[in-house]
Amino acid sequence: MFPAAFDYIAARSRDEALAALAQHGGDARVLAGGQSLIPAMRLRLAKPAVLVDINRIEDLAYITETDGELRIGACGRDHALEHSEALRSGRYPLLSDVCAVVADPVVRQLGTVVGSLCHNDPAGDWPVAALAARASLVVRGKSGDRTLPIDEFLVDSYTTAVADGEMAIEVRFPTPQARTAGAYVKIERKVGDFATAAAAARVTLAEDGTIAAAGIAIGAAGPNAFRVVEAEKALIGQKPSSAAIAAAANAARGAADPIADTRGTVAYKKEMAGVLVERALRKAFARLGQGEVR
Amino acid sequence: MKVSVTVNGTAYERDVEPRTLLAYFLREDLGLTGTHVGCDTSSCGCCVVLLNGDTAVKSCSMFAVQADGREITTIEGMKTGGKLHPMQQAFSDQHGLQCGYCTPGMMATAIAFLKQNPAPSEAEIRDALSGNMCRCTGYNNIVKAVQQAAAELSAAPAEPVAAS
Secondary structure (H helix, E strand, O other): OOOOOOEEEEOOOHHHHHHHHHHHHHHEEEEOOOOOHHHHHHOOOOOOOEEEEOOOOHHHOOEEEEOOEEEEEOOOEHHHHHOOHHHHOOOOHHHHHHHOOOOOHHHHHHOEHHHHHHHOOOOOHHHHHHHHHOOEEEEEEOOEEEEEEHHHHEEEOOEEOOOOOOEEEEEEEEOOOOOEEEEEEEEOOOOOOOOOEEEEEEEEEOOOOOEEEEEEEEEOOOOOOEEOHHHHHHHOOOOOOHHHHHHHHHHHHHHOOOOOEOOEOHHHHHHHHHHHHHHHHHHHHHHOOOOOOO | OEEEEEEOOEEEEEEOOOOOEHHHHHHHHOOOOOOOOOOOOOOOOOOEEEEOOOEEEEHHHOEHHHHOOOEEEOHHHOOEOOEOOHHHHHHHHOOOOOOOOOHHHHHHHHHHHHHHOOOOOHHHHHHHOOOOOOOOOOOHHHHHHHHHHHHHHHHOOOOOOOOO
16 A cells, blocks of 8 residues: 655755645645545545655654643644643643543654544544634734634534645643633543544633533544534533533534444434533543532 | 665665655665554554654655655664664563564564663553553553563663763
């Protein structure tokens, strides 16, 4: 299994990469970690005529906390993120959960967060987490940068809002504020398989203990990962309770629109979407010191 | 396209198609067939090699041109001075292989892992190897081998200790 032939451009700077992308338009793809793109090329699911390798652009691998956000450059790798100061501090439990389960440990050495978001696999981990965390992406093109909320960035299966000649250069995750926690959970047949079902939850409690903000998203449950807005609405204003969790989980069961495959039937996957939203919420509440929510 | 890469300490320069995957470059252009190809889609870990000595990468999911200017270590480069690498010796001692197909990738993954985590727990070893498939051993002896290698590598300091 060999990829179709392509021209290879090793960009040395952002400008070089953008110039190559502008020149080749829709025929070009960005090569970051390559852990999804290269297998897809081998299976001839992707046949770019030009690959623009951004791995040699040194200042794109950054992982920094700036202005209340964790900013990860286009070459920031899963492994580096997992071991970054920000995540080791324990302040980003949702992201730490994801880092531990993306593909497998060797794939995480090269795989990148931004690359996973750009790949937008319906069963990918990062899109689900980014939706729940309300991440945004910086997309650079000829006319400068634009910042897109993740909901607008993810368009459809394997499709994002990045236009021909543009490149996603950074993802930004809001730094969790006081009384905020999150969690990511998924079911997979074996390490490295595509998720059978996946869910991310993020909750912020008000001083009176009610839920002030919530982010709920599910994966492997439709053309791409999506927010379950009804689940978020079911939580906001409530105190953490089994009833509130059940309402959110039921909203996810109803919203999930999975396809049947060797990993399970539609009915099973819809049920698991609900089960995983419940598990993610219970894990997030536990992290907020809520004990066992009843 | 020209690629200059140092493999097991030897510098090579070759002309390759950009689509040549690193695993096939090692096997077919350089004749280093100790790197195996299993699933061909980054799932099984047979093809893992070391990039710049300390990073485990799946060589079926990286192009040879991406290794330009870098150092690669394959199973052929692990022993030094006719002596097996402690990881190789440990796999032998602990019967950590049967057919041997997954072994080069297992060892590369384990060596890189121990550089990051020199004294891992059993659970951490099992997690670190979770992207490497073995269809023979049931993994237990592989885990024992990594434990033996971890003990030996941490007992033998990399640099000479000054006399006190």
